Amino acid sequence: MANRISQSFAAAQQAGRGILGVFVSAGDPSEALCVDILDEIVAGGADVIELGMPFSDPMADGPAIQAASLRAIKAGMTLEKTLQIAADFRHRHPDIPLILMGYFNPIYIYGRDAFLAKAKEAGVDGLIIVDLPPEEDGELCDPAREAGLDFIRLTTPTTKGGRLTRVLEKAGGFVYYVSITGITGTKSAGADSIKAAVADIRAATELPVVTGFGIRTPEQAAEAATLSDGAIVGSAVVDIIAQNIDDAGVPSADIPQKIGAFVADMAKAIAASGK
């Protein structure tokens, strides 16, 4: 069954390269700038968009995305508005896969069924909900699948053996392999461990595997896309926003173009490295 996500991976494979996924928080640094940022990311050559649903207590995120979340909330972002940003994006970009990423509480408070209906109607393709492991599938994963949304799973270096099977059982879209930053060892050891983990995941699923591991440079993006089926960039993009807000809290108007240029460099490096 072809959908936007599988079509995107198929097209990249045909072109002989991995995909580039880019994360930004909805409403960061403002609703208007976020809309332009999304357009520039697409223009820069991203294949998949991950739109963060801001949460006050993102316990699995580092300082960059914590700050992005808080900026967006402070600027008035809500889940309702996030869904509207998604719907508008879909009108402008009919073919780019759009994933909503975040934590369960705002969805739970919004109302699960209302959220799923609205997300589907908005043209969202999949969900990544960080704090819903398979043990809590009844909360959102099962109903999301019934609503026709892919439930994308994160796996980590600690997801091994039977646990990996369990995590991938209901996974959809693609598998997001998070190679934890801060692990000691050389860069080549990192590449070896990613290679081994990706091989384990491939043995357990037909889904494409993408890597996100604190990718900050085009070289790292190209390496990740070579070792797996793609790379996801988040904190490095969000940092561009943080660096372009002045002391009075006013964001610079050229943030979208700066991000677009950054994404374009990443996309070029991935295209050049091939597979």
Place this chain on the structure above:
Amino acid sequence: MEQALNSFQSGPDEDGRFGIHGGRFVAETLMPLILSVEQAYRDAQADPEFEAQLRYYQTHYIGRPSPLYFAERLTDYFGGAKLYFKRDELNHTGAHKINNVLGQALLAKRMGKTKIIAETGAGQHGVATATACALFDLECEVFMGAEDVRRQKPNVDRMRLLGAKVHPVTSGTSTLKDAMNEALRYWVANPETHFYIIGTVAGPHPYPEMVRDFQAIIGKEAKDQMMEAEGRLPDALIACIGGGSNAMGLFHPFLDDKEVDIYGVEAAGHGIDSGLHAASLTGGNPGVLHGNRTYLLQSDDGQITDAHSISAGLDYPGIGPEHAWLHDVGRVNYVSATDEEALKAFQLCSRKEGIIPALEPSHALAFASTFIPKLGKDKVVILNMCGRGDKDLGAVLPMLDERGLL
């Protein structure tokens, strides 16, 4: 829920649920850790050697059993039911926190872990954890909101003297909830070597159950001691609630004794209507944070809001999931006391009983001061005196002075 009609003591179920509350809402990175903690805890529960070890340290290190003390002067002053204090403020380190910490530290050692992580608000759990780590030769890292580091300097100094490393947390609002976020992030990054000792009956399964079990010694002792003192069960129990570990420890052994009325006292801060409080049950609604579903202080959009309490130990926007369930099924009555009421009770108890209570149980005392006079003299009440007030003097004395209470 059907099960609850027969017993209020049987939870959680195998998924870690108390009714709709509890569960395991954590990132996949933490799941293998949490499952291994659960397995190790089940093994320890089945091992008489673990029980014997725990008992040894409870007796000779903590100083258990803590006395059940008839507070005769306060009883006379209130003019109603007889008031007893369960004296957990006499424990080593000055609060109930050590009961749980020793249990988890022994578990960490069984698992071969060499490093401990803890979060702390007022610093009592941090001090207890630093103490156990010194005793068992474990490395200790404590995460504490930068705001709390400033407010609770004596406890920060104690932790450092005991050999712990204190990490001031500046993310979010720099208080207890952010310390817990940061401790969880640190655990995710260091899964092989570290054990996370959570300080209250919250967090992902099995923590709420495990912490409750280690604290239930309070209620078990109190039950026996009350039988000895009065030849019967008490008519009511009172305890303060932040996350709710001291309360859960006192309440749990009495949950199926229907004739015992139970009162949990939340921190109402400047008053529930002011919006500046820490009363998750009275002023919040169910949501998901820190690994469990429970009542939370939050906005209409599901963003967690700041708690406020004069007591750093109660300054948390959530509550343990078992309390949330006991609230839903109506077994426990959850009430609240304001900052001002707690301050008055702090002074009253010091003057009438020569016991300087921590600000946390001062909330329980504040409720007792209005509740006890309404009961007949033939009634008997136990209040959990879960911590001593030395740590609070710096903050409280100027406020008492302002109010002419010194």
